[in-house]
């Protein structure tokens with residue numbers, strides 16, 4: 001369960017404006033949809049790269065802000081997230097690499113949303129077809145006596161061998177450019193010994209169709225730390241597919 005108790009007060013280094021941030025005492029990351037690019041849909045803890053937009057107009061990373069302490073409550077404003085439409089501007093004016101990576105990662109997820117919509121519609125339609133076919137194959141044969149005795153009809157369960165297809169992923173030049181730059185930056189960090197970027201790199205390479213690099217990266221990933229995502233991404237690399245994939249936990 002996500003529990004918030006009181007607020008943190010942080011000061012923006014650009015103009016000295018103070019803001020409140022919720023003080024989480026426990027976090028719940030559960031969501032009803034997970035995606036291989038790291039997007040969580042329906043989560044109580046929304047994806048947050050720590051980017052904020054200060055009242056003075058500057059883009060800030062929360063990690064750069066000055067911690068002033070905590071309080072039960074406060075009248076100070078809370079800080080705006082960077083709106084999706086402003087991400088290109090945030091990328092162009094990023095004050096350092098960390099900000100650029102955070103902004104490009106947000107932009108990557110944002111630009112994949114259009115595909116997510118197409119994917120959901122396609123999957124829903126295919127699953128509805130599977131269900132209709134099943135009902136046609138399993139007509140309700142209860143007679144009036146069965147119904148009188150309140151015998152239930154056979155219950156539908158999606159057959160294990162039902163078709164599973166997905167629409168092609170055709171990233172725009174904007175998406176390709178952003179993924180290419182983001183993977184370059186993360187690759188440099190990885191080479192410099194910064195841990196924790198291999199899984200994301202594997203996924204970025206895969207979505208760009210750079211399967212050899214993706215394979216190399218996924219093989220270097222710690223599967224114990226990513227018991228669901230790493231094997232899934234590996235399977236998709238071996239299938240030579242570039243689609244962002246939805247999964248459930």
Ligand SMILES: [Zn+2]
Pocket residue numbers: 012013014015016017054055056057058
């Ligand atoms: Zn400011």
